[in-house]
Amino acid sequence: MKLVRFGNPGEEKPGLIDADGKLRDLSGILADLAGEALGEESLAKLKSLDTSALPLGPEGVRLGACVGKVGNFIAVGLNYADHAAESGMAVPAEPVLFNKAPSCIVGPDDTVLVPPGSEKTDWEVELAIVIGKRASYVSEADALDYVAGYCVCNDVSERAYQLERGGTWTKGKGCPTFGPIGPWLVTKDEVNTENLAMKLTVNGELVQNGSTSTMVFKVPFLVHYISQFMILEPGDVITTGTPPGVGMGMKPPRYLKAGDTMEVEIEGLGIQRQTVAQA
Incomplete structure (x- = not known):
């Protein structure tokens, strides 16, 4: 569904x-x-x-985030070896975890806002996991029993806040509008996450063109691993990392500005379309 x-x-x-x-x-x-x-x-x-x-919904209606009342919005960093390389960072021995603020979640086609004074707002197409039942200390073998489905996430990131201002990556990950999810939640029975094509364009130019096949830590392991550190509740979202092609990794680096447009797509999970504006 x-x-x-x-x-x-x-x-x-x-x-x-x-x-x-x-x-x-x-x-x-x-x-x-x-x-x-x-x-x-x-x-x-x-x-x-x-x-x-069932009654038809209104034609042309706005789609919101495909999950409501998200409690935990957890992200996994450097989970694609080729993205780690373009970032100049080593592939981690264990998953890098950080939080995105649930208040940054918006609909798939909502406007993405560049924070005041920001010069390094970046894009990241990611596969997101939606939890379906409470998960605590679950095994990797049983992990998919706790998944409701999957969706597209654009893990919008402010790189100066993330990497140049001390503390944790969370600073650059939770600004308003930095978490478009959707257009829809596809239930797990219809998705094989092993080899899904992932694409992101900026102003029509293909900048990210990867696949979930190059994920370092796969979906079952991530659900298992994260459940060792916190209780995951139904409706929690885990966004699982990005393939190469982010603005930070370009030579010279390239970042989002007002008026830019993005299309964010994962095979079978739909397309997001966002316009960028200045906050």
Whole structure:
């Protein structure tokens, strides 16, 4: 299933995309695509619905973030060997973890804002994992039992804040609008994460062109590993790293400015389209 949230910011309703690509309204069945609504029992109920009987959503409506009320928004750094190389950093022996602020989450086509005074705002296409049930100290073998599905994330990053101002990477990762997710959450039964094509264009130029096949730490290991350090709750999001082609790695480096446009795509998970503006 392809599950969505649609409507004005803060007023999103749950929905799904049917076999004909039409938006169907789930608000008569669910309050939101959040928390326990992402559990196995709830998803099984949605899968059994006669989608043709559901009301159509409005044409051209804004899509919001495909998950609501996200508690933990966790990111994995340097999880592609070729991206680590372009960043001038070693491939880590264990996953690098940091937090993105849940308040940075926006819809897939919402405007991305360059922070005041920023000169190094960058892009990163990433595969995001959405948790479906509480996970604590889970084994790698059982890890996928705790996953609801997957979506596209643009891990927008301010590199000076991240790398030049001391402390943790979190400083450069959680500014407003730095977490577009969606357009939809695709349930795990429809996704094989081993070899998904990943692309990101800036102003029509292809800058990232990679695959999840080059991930250092794979999805089951990441869910297992992160659950050793914190409890993961339904609706939590883990964004899993980016392939090469980010602005920081270009020679000379290139960063986002007002008026730029991005298209962010992962095979089978949809396309995001964002315009950049100055905050």
